[in-house]
Amino acid sequence: MHQSSLIQSLNSAQAQAVTSMADRLLVLAGAGSGKTRVLVHRIAWLIKEQQLSPFSILAVTFTNKAAAEMRNRIETLMRAPSGSMWVGTFHGIAHRLLRMHWQEAGLPQNFQILDSDDQLRLVKRIMRQQELDESRWPPKQAQAFINSNKDEGLRPDHIDDYGDIYQKTLIGVYRQYQEACERGGMLDFAELLLRSHELWLHQPQLLAHYQQRFRHILVDEFQDTNRIQYAWLQMLAGKNVPITIVGDDDQSIYGWRGARIENIRSFGDDFGRTEVVRLEQNYRSTAMILNAANGVIANNRDRLGKQLWTSGEDGEPISLYSAFNEVDEARFVAERIQQALQQGLRRSEIAILYRSNAQSRVLEEAMLRGSIPYRIYGGHRFFERAEIKNALAYLRLICHRDDDAAFERVVNTPSRGLGDKSLERIRNTARELKVPMWQASLTVLQHKELSTKAGKSLHEFLGLIELLDQELRGLGLSEQAERVIEASGLIAFHQNEKGDRGEARVENLKELISATREFEANGEGDSASLAAFLDHAALEAGDTQAQADEDCVQMMTLHSAKGLEFPIVFMVGVEEGLFPSMKSADDLDRMEEERRLAYVGITRAMKKLFISHAESRRIYGSEALHAPSRFIREIPHHCLQEVRAAAKITRPMAVPRGRAAVQNTDTPYRLGRSVRHPKFGDGVIMGCEGQGPNSRVRVNFAGAGEKWLVAQYARLELL
DNA sequence: TCAGCGCATGTTTTT
DNA sequence: CATGCGCTGA
Numbered sequence: 033m034h035q036s037s038l039i040q041s042l043n044s045a046q047a048q049a050v051t052s053m054a055d056r057l058l059v060l061a062g063a064g065s066g067k068t069r070v071l072v073h074r075i076a077w078l079i080k081e082q083q084l085s086p087f088s089i090l091a092v093t094f095t096n097k098a099a100a101e102m103r104n105r106i107e108t109l110m111r112a113p114s115g116s117m118w119v120g121t122f123h124g125i126a127h128r129l130l131r132m133h134w135q136e137a138g139l140p141q142n143f144q145i146l147d148s149d150d151q152l153r154l155v156k157r158i159m160r161q162q163e164l165d166e167s168r169w170p171p172k173q174a175q176a177f178i179n180s181n182k183d184e185g186l187r188p189d190h191i192d193d194y195g196d197i198y199q200k201t202l203i204g205v206y207r208q209y210q211e212a213c214e215r216g217g218m219l220d221f222a223e224l225l226l227r228s229h230e231l232w233l234h235q236p237q238l239l240a241h242y243q244q245r246f247r248h249i250l251v252d253e254f255q256d257t258n259r260i261q262y263a264w265l266q267m268l269a270g271k272n273v274p275i276t277i278v279g280d281d282d283q284s285i286y287g288w289r290g291a292r293i294e295n296i297r298s299f300g301d302d303f304g305r306t307e308v309v310r311l312e313q314n315y316r317s318t319a320m321i322l323n324a325a326n327g328v329i330a331n332n333r334d335r336l337g338k339q340l341w342t343s344g345e346d347g348e349p350i351s352l353y354s355a356f357n358e359v360d361e362a363r364f365v366a367e368r369i370q371q372a373l374q375q376g377l378r379r380s381e382i383a384i385l386y387r388s389n390a391q392s393r394v395l396e397e398a399m400l401r402g403s404i405p406y407r408i409y410g411g412h413r414f415f416e417r418a419e420i421k422n423a424l425a426y427l428r429l430i431c432h433r434d435d436d437a438a439f440e441r442v443v444n445t446p447s448r449g450l451g452d453k454s455l456e457r458i459r460n461t462a463r464e465l466k467v468p469m470w471q472a473s474l475t476v477l478q479h480k481e482l483s484t485k486a487g488k489s490l491h492e493f494l495g496l497i498e499l500l501d502q503e504l505r506g507l508g509l510s511e512q513a514e515r516v517i518e519a520s521g522l523i524a525f526h527q528n529e530k531g532d533r534g535e536a537r538v539e540n541l542k543e544l545i546s547a548t549r550e551f552e553a554n555g556e557g558d559s560a561s562l563a564a565f566l567d568h569a570a571l572e573a574g575d576t577q578a579q580a581d582e583d584c585v586q587m588m589t590l591h592s593a594k595g596l597e598f599p600i601v602f603m604v605g606v607e608e609g610l611f612p613s614m615k616s617a618d619d620l621d622r623m624e625e626e627r628r629l630a631y632v633g634i635t636r637a638m639k640k641l642f643i644s645h646a647e648s649r650r651i652y653g654s655e656a657l658h659a660p661s662r663f664i665r666e667i668p669h670h671c672l673q674e675v676r677a678a679a680k681i682t683r684p685m686a687v688p689r690g691r692a693a694v695q696n697t698d699t700p701y702r703l704g705r706s707v708r709h710p711k712f713g714d715g716v717i718m719g720c721e722g723q724g725p726n727s728r729v730r731v732n733f734a735g736a737g738e739k740w741l742v743a744q745y746a747r748l749e750l751l
Numbered sequence: 752t753c754a755g756c757g758c759a760t761g762t763t764t765t766t
Numbered sequence: 767c768a769t770g771c772g773c774t775g776a
């Protein structure tokens with residue numbers, strides 16, 4: 033492939049970025065400007081034109097999905113496998129380094145990764161040990177304290193307590209937690225980064241080795257880096273390793289979890305003289321949508337500055353719908369989706385974006401009513417589900433007896449009569465002897481410290497694990513998983529759970545076996561081992577839904593929409609207090625992050641964007657009135673077109689007297705009539721709005737109080 | 752040990 | 767409103 037053919041398909045800014053000779057290159061890539069394309073082409077260019085070996089290239093992303101996509105596209109472009117290239121997430125790469133250099137990093141060879149769920153459990157245990165009052169010291173907060181300090185690169189000794197008892201206590205928890213992790217050979221996510229940073233810090237010869245090896249570093253979504261990731265990159269890049277960073281300060285929406293938008297601004301100061309290339313030509317959206325996005329984001333300060341443009345068509349104006357309440361809003365969305373589907377769009381080409389997950393419910397109901405298949409993103413991912421974690425904990429314990437987190441999780445799951453008292457005894461022994469709980473259990477059994485019943489159960493449990501360990505030797509991964517799930521009694525345990533929850537859980541356990549099979553098929557030799565699978569499960573929590581995608585309308589938060597695009601987008605709940613969130617109201621930095629979120633949302637739309645807000649919305653059980661979001665006002669006026677309700681809505685403030693003819697004659701719902709609703713029970717019609725199928729009735733229910741219902745969907749029965 | 756009750760709680764999410 | 771958690775009683 034010649035250089036010309038490589039850059040042929042690129043615009044001039046893209047080509048400039050791809051072929052830059054600068055050692056420090058910052059590519060400011062606006063939404064939809066071909067960011068990944070540039071990254072991938074630059075890698076190809078480095079290999080083909082600069083004769084770099086794939087082996088000497090490091091490409092870092094934030095999510096596994098992005099890493100996988102990058103690898104795929106490199107292989108497609110270069111028509112060659114990319115196996116020798118290091119492409120991965122920060123955490124994935126840090127993990128890889130630590131596995132390779134566990135000795136230098138002072139880790140046990142079989143160290144385990146602690147996910148946030150396990151981490152919280154451990155923090156709770158430690159706080160209980162210290163007899164901290166959970167209402168005064170919420171474990172979640174302590175966990176956040178630990179993680180945010182680690183993200184900042186801080187160990188307990190580095191943190192100033194300001195003489196503050198609150199701070200002192202949290203530092204103490206951090207310290208104890210860290211000791212517990214060390215004892216059990218466990219690393220949490222932040223620790224992976226911190227450790228690998230310290231590894232290089234303390235082992236200069238290792239750092240030098242990697243600085244020699246990597247001839248180019250590329251980083252995606254740089255605006256999302258936190259302090260430790262920044263320091264890690266700075267250390268690896270040193271003075272001489274060329275580095276390309278790609279990012280968009282306008283799309284920085286993760287400040288609340290440690291991402292520092294400043295990093296992209298200070299890059300030039302810290303890494304050295306930097307060439308900046310702006311990608312502003314957008315290939316995704318209509319001019320109308322881009323103008324709206326530009327108009328909104330222009331209200332932020334301190335931007336590096338970009339103006340998206342397109343050579344494509346103007347497109348339709350953005351439709352703005354002022355809904356009466358959240359139910360009406362959902363009804364509007366469903367109705368417009370139906371229209372779009374009738375025009376031949378596929379469901380998966382349509383997305384509904386909202387600020388918070390709680391908003392999905394009403395929308396979901398509207399989709400159900402309209403029989404529109406949908407998929408909600410969010411919630412627990414596959415490897416995070418309780419039943420999956422239970423099964424994995426058995427596997428973890430089998431390959432690593434010291435894993436206290438796993439031990440705690442399954443010692444009484446399914447319940448085998450080991451209560452808190454017995455466990456407390458084991459924990460105490462473990463603490464006194466400074467040994468893992470497994471060993472403590474043996475001691476406790478030896479000393480016959482438990483009741484006969486509990487002692488017998490514990491003995492059986494230990495025996496089961498030992499037995500499985502024997503049995504699993506020589507078996508393949510999926511056979512191991514199958515055997516453990518069967519022998520553990522987890523299937524029966526979850527089957528007995530009430531509701532249809534249990535059924536789904538059993539399904540998931542079966543799915544886990546398929547996942548191990550797939551893992552076996554993809555990896556080869558040692559990489560398909562149980563230990564490797566456990567790492568995989570911890571580092572890559574999997575998808576939200578196990579089964580593959582039907583053609584569905586996509587529903588998700590604005591945050592999870594980042595990086596995606598859809599021909600039609602609905603942004604709902606665009607109201608003051610909701611979006612921007614009330615919690616960001618008094619802080620300008622956070623308000624600007626909300627605005628960036630609006631920018632992200634708008635730029636997801638390719639052809640058509642709908643924005644809606646509700647005048648009244650039920651939040652936490654009570655009705656709240658919200659003004660339209662400031663972000664709506666910030667959209668240039670000519671980009672917006674107000675939608676009036678399909679059936680003209682009039683607000684009958686009073687019932688007209690004397691002229692019965694004014695009242696809708698085509699609706700059976702007359703004032704004062706008694707009706708019955710399948711859910712709300714009996715009630716009386718108090719008001720009526722509009723005509724035809726979209727008319728709304730106000731019903732005062734005896735049991736449920738006053739409700740507004742859309743006649744078409746209300747399923748009201750006249751009494 | 753487990754079900755049932757009362758109470759607090761309630762952005763955004765990846766690894 | 768709805769969920770999830772901890773605590774209580776059987």
